[in-house]
Amino acid sequence: MDKINRRQFICCSAALLATPLSAQAFWPFSGKDAVASGATDIRGEIFKGDAPKTLWKWSHEGYHYGKLERKRVMCGICPNHCLLSPGDRSVCRSRVNLDGKLYSLAYGDPCSVNVDPVEKKPLYHFKPRAKVFSIAATGCNFRCLNCQNWEISQVRPEDVRHYDLFPPQVVAETQRTGSEAIAYTYSEAITFFEYMIDTARLARKQGIDNLLISNGYINRKPLLDLCEVLDGANINLKSFDDAIYRKLNGGRLEPVLNTFKTLHTQGVHFEMTNLLVPGYVDDEDMAKRMCQWILENLGPNYPLHFLRFFPKYKLNRLAPTPISTLARFRELAINEGIRYVYLGNLPMHEGNNTYCHNCKKLLIERQGYFIPVFNMIGNRCKFCKTVIPGVWRDEKKL
């Protein structure tokens, strides 16, 4: 037998290596599984040497971080646990290590300030019709491919036009605009934790409510601190599958579930949103598992919002969620035992209304941000007097 020469060896090896790759070409015929396609983990990474040389007016030392040897620090706010050497910037882009100290660069510099109806958050069981002073600084610990606020969530605090609103001014503005609550929202509030909690403490003293609108990707200790001043929250449960979390959002599921448990045990009213992304999250079995987990760990009383997906940001080559899919998921969740299930991003659908879980009568009819029908007295159903979970105008309890 002739000896194989070097050229033949290289050619054969290349062909051998190419075989599995070419076999992959026919993979789409074997199964239609969007989840299995493409990159499997888009979690963010820290930005080496990206910190500014000096601090700016809107810097504040972090509240939860650990100092390590060689002036390294570990951020303790979220499960990313960013390990930063001097000069590094965190995954969320808001926090930097300068000379062995962790600083937030998003303190008093919100880039987006609006007054919104509370229903827009969405919070349907929190003081209906309330005006909410909403603020956001830049940054996010996720990398959601369909982020609707990517212009502020995926940039550094130094890269945007921003307002100059330190906590006392936020409270003053809230009062000036006649808002009943402050919402920490739009980007990811957890990344401007120090700014949020300082503002919330001041607001609480002034009788203003604090609302957290978040992905829930936060560690237990800072969350417990936050719970002391929180009046309500909307946490986005992006899916009930860790693989999808890693793939579409760049995060993990477990810490988010822990956040729900903590909020529940701390007695904070919260509502859950679940965006039904076609091909990824619109899986009925997954929805069932999600509902079962909610019932087992949190009970049936926390409102769940299924949101309609629209093509956004990078995930813009999918169709919107069909309306009947949303209606089916609502039905499914109600049948599983969740008492208050709503549909979002869907104007004029009965899934926007609140029905008493006991007598099934219409309690709140929502036509967009208008409430033409309101059949509650305090926190009770006008018809059967059943206590409706949530935070209502004259009582603050579940």
Add this chain to the structure above:
Amino acid sequence: MRKNEGAVLAVVVATGISSVVTQLLTIREFLAQFQGNEFVIALILFNWLILGGLGALLSRVITKHSLFFFGHATMNRLAWLSLLLAALTPIQILAIRFFKDIFFIHGVSVGFYPTLAYSFGLITPYALLLGFLLPYSLFVLRNEMPDYPGVRLYITDNLGDVAGGMLFSFALVFLLSPLKAIFVSNLPLLFAAWRLFPVQKRLRPGVICGLGLTLILLAAGIYWERVSLTPMTGQLAYYNESRYGRITVHYDEEQFTLFVDGKPLFSNQNLIRAEESVHYPLAQLPSNTCLRRILLISAQGGMLTQLRKYHPEQVDYVELDPEIARIQFRYGLLKEIPGLNIIHQDGRAYLSQQAYDRSNRKRRYNAIIINLPEPQTFQMNRFFTDRFFQLAKRHLEPGGIVSFTMAGFDNYLAEAQRQKISSLYNTVSAYFKHILLLPGQDIVFLCRNQPLDADIPKLLKQKRIATEYIRHYYYGNLTTRRIDYLNGLIDPDTPVNRDQAPYLMRLMFSQWFAKFAASPVSFIAVLAVLLIFYLARISGEEFVLFTTGAMTMGSEILVIFAFQIFFGFIYFWIGIIVTLFLAGLLPGAWLGDRLKRQGQIVLVLTDILLILFLGIFIIAVQLGGGRLPSAAFLGFGFIMALCCGCQFPAALCLRGDDNPAASRVFSADLLGAALGALCVSVALLPYLGLVWTAVVLMGLKSVSLIAIGSKSWIK
């Protein structure tokens, strides 16, 4: 030997036909799978030409060192390689579809570098082999006829290219889906390749198997065609390739979504967009105004139903692609209303040429609603320029309104988008006294010469027009604070968007890069290094051809760009321009072959002519504009190609017309064209505008003229 020559030349023609069809289909496939912007088009073309140039260079290296199986050029091997080329075509198209969801997450759009890498990787086998085959065919012929002129092969190749271009643009694109077109366009190549085998081998099992396998692959492509387009969710309700792009309708539950080039445009369940795009402008018109005419430039699901609430006498709906209009009606995205008049034409061309009534007076509208996506291409940019708004204003009734949209934002207007909005605001403000921007899913521009009111629900209430979304959500979503925030961010210093200096395109590119957190700097740097390295190694004649390739390709893009400004996007004319740019090479090469003994002079003269003609063309466009006959654009294209074709034989003759020279000259032309395509599309036109792009091209040619002129003078 004549018989063999005929067989080889037949393969070259067939390869030309197959390759041009494959190239056009590959570009369309990438547009359907990736972002359909000018950058992506230029990138694919760039990769294709670069790889073709490398393939041509490689042919010399491989045959010189007798590397691999095809080291020594023979008819037999050329036949096998041609079969391989044909077999690669369906594989390439299907691979672009299949691998996208393997390398990228399903449903995402992809940024600059991944697009560059993906397209480069997937077209490498085909484009390299294609570039390799032309000089290889020459080597085959020269094995038996050492003096065989390279230019003859060049002419033959161009003949195939012209035939392929015409076949696709004027027949296949109308009649067949991509993989059927691939099948048909490769049949001549299969036959020609089979004829290359010696007579005694043609019926041998190996040859029959190879031929059969290739045929099976080509036929299998047709089978996989529809399967490969099946969406991950729902069903494929409709699929068709119109001359403008891929149209699919996905059906999921009760929702129909129209996808154009892979991007969801409209669905039958998006009430918000339909209400915003119709009621924001029409609410502004006084209640007592009788809506005589409304012009819709493109329309989306639900719009006509909303329009009907105003009882307009006539609605002119202009849609460039007849297929899009037809499908929207077929799947209930649009519903017929009384007074509807559907016009299949370029919206701008319609306004400038045909929007006249029977007494030849300008047809005037109470409202012109432009419902087009953001300008990702030069073609689309024409609807957002100063001249277009001037044209639209001329067709408005007194007190009429023009509206259009840009992508919206939720809570923060990013800088690139702010610049974009500002540029448009400044552009439109030259023609309208009042402009109001309303934020939302889209930013809606309302432009009018009478005051505008942002309280849309109040205006609709006065008109007694019922809405679902606006009535119930407007006050919560469009607070005064949000409206003031948007309108207050307009930068009055941002340049306006002009036809000949498309500033908006530059901003679109910036926004695209910002979205993917990328910068083209590294790419430019690598390209510059490679270019310097290449230029340092080529001869004067190759440099002339390199610059001519760049100039001809650049001029082609320039001519199409200018033509669209004045005449609109007219598919047939654009097809003819492209064909003429190929066809002019043929007589050019023939003429050049006749004059090749005066090679140096020919190069100098044609360089001068190229500069001169481009200069004359630009001056004519500047002075004549729309008054220039379309024949001027065609004539210019033909003459430029003729000069380019003329240079090839001259350069080849000067380089000795041996095998290495042929490879290098072929590749210089292709590499120059690659650079021209990229630079003109994505850098020169958006950043410098029409005139200065021409100046740069003329400057580039002047350098080549100096280089070759001084060489000639020294001699």
